[in-house]
Amino acid sequence: MSQVRYDVAVTGLGASTPLGGDLPSTWAGLLEGANGVGVLEQEWAAALPVRIAAQLAVEPTEQLSRVEARRLDRCEQLALVTAREAWADAGRPEVDPERLAVVIGTGTGGIRSILEQDDILEASGARRVSPYVVPMMMPNGPAAWVSMELGARGGARTPVSACTSSAEAIAMGLDLIRLGRADVVVVGGTEACVAPVPLAGFAQMTALSTRNDEPALASRPFDTARDGFVLGEGAVVMVLERADRAAARGARVHGYVSGAGITSSAGHITAADAEGQARAMRLALADAGVDALDVGLVHAHATSTPAGDVVEARAVADGVGLHPAAIATKSMTGHLLGGSGALGALAALLSLRDGVAPAIRNLENVDPEVKSDLVSGANRTGDWSHALANSTGFGGHNVALVLSRHVS
Secondary structure, X not given: OOOOOOOEEEEEEEEEEOOEOOHHHHHHHHHHOOOOOEXXXXXXXXXXXXXXXXXXXXOHHHHOOHHHXXXXXXXXXXXXXXXXXXXXXXXXXXXXXHHEEEEEEOOOOOHHHHHHHHHHXXXXXXXXXXXXXXXXXXXXXHHHHHHHHHOXXXXXXXXXXXXXXXXXXXXXXHHHHHOOOOOEEEEEEEEOOXXXXXXXXXXXXXXXXXXXOOHHHOOOOOEOOXXXXXXXXXXXXXXXXXXXXXXXXXXXXXEEEEEEXXXXXXXXXXXXXXXXXXXXXXXXXXXXXXXXXXEEEEEOOOOOOHHHHHHHHHHHHHHOOOOOEEEOOHHHHOEOHHHHHHHHHHHHHHHHHHOEEOOXXXXXXXXXXXOOEEOEOOOEEOOOOEEEEEEEEXXXXXXXXXXXXXXX
């Protein structure tokens, strides 16, 4: 007996990024070409070779109780704040708790809590270490807290796959609904690792931009003057729902997640791989039943690294083609690592919904090796039906998502 394959609607959205503390301000910032990158004012930053980052526009503690703020790592705070916004945006759907699941990805989990508590241990001894440090540092903490907030008993899952973590979370939520294992899944990603060790480590890899004196110009995907990515922090959460169920309750639908493709390059631990990315894109299109020629928009992973951007451009040309308009929102938000895939999917989805795609910031001279139709100078309007959001991460992880304005 063949199994029904349910369409998956996006009925709720939440965001907290360097451009804004909620979804409306984040989307407005992207359309305005706003800059989320600034100089780090913390004392510890003075000794680092890279002293810029894309920090949150609004502190999550402003939206949490004192107890929540004290007991949750920053990445958990972000997950909880954005999940609450997404759940409210979805209309707080009534659903059997055993049919409600959560999938929140992260690249580093509660690394800030680990580092802060290690400083306390070294300075004051073991008895001064917080009793909450273990649940604060667990990578599954964000998913766990969101599941408790919503009473979700259908599973609380945590993909940890570097910069594809939240894209993989969306793919997992898609599968849970399609397979009939859940009716509603809260998905997304969170990251909060603007701290001395991550910054120093990425700097030692020469992965970061060193434009300390020009932070607003530092993140410049596909530009000939790019010199590395800018570390960012933030979270994006989506509510995925069986489309027939959403229609029956009269829910507002932002769009649809139509397909996903996941591959592993099985090569170098950090180098980008065009073939692996292109293969993920083709798998996503096949999964969605969408022809490459029907994809009007691509959200590129585009971190602003000299090698990575060119490799990805080749992958998009191979996996989808040169016809879609290409956007790259890390030019404004910096790189949210584990949260970046969900932010890219969000930007692609809203571009489809509103018929306008945000221009790439700081794109002055396009790298001649990049042949894509890059959206630059001004926002692009269009009547697109499908978009592809690409993600790739250290470890050889590749995830592509197909977002659609309507389902056939």
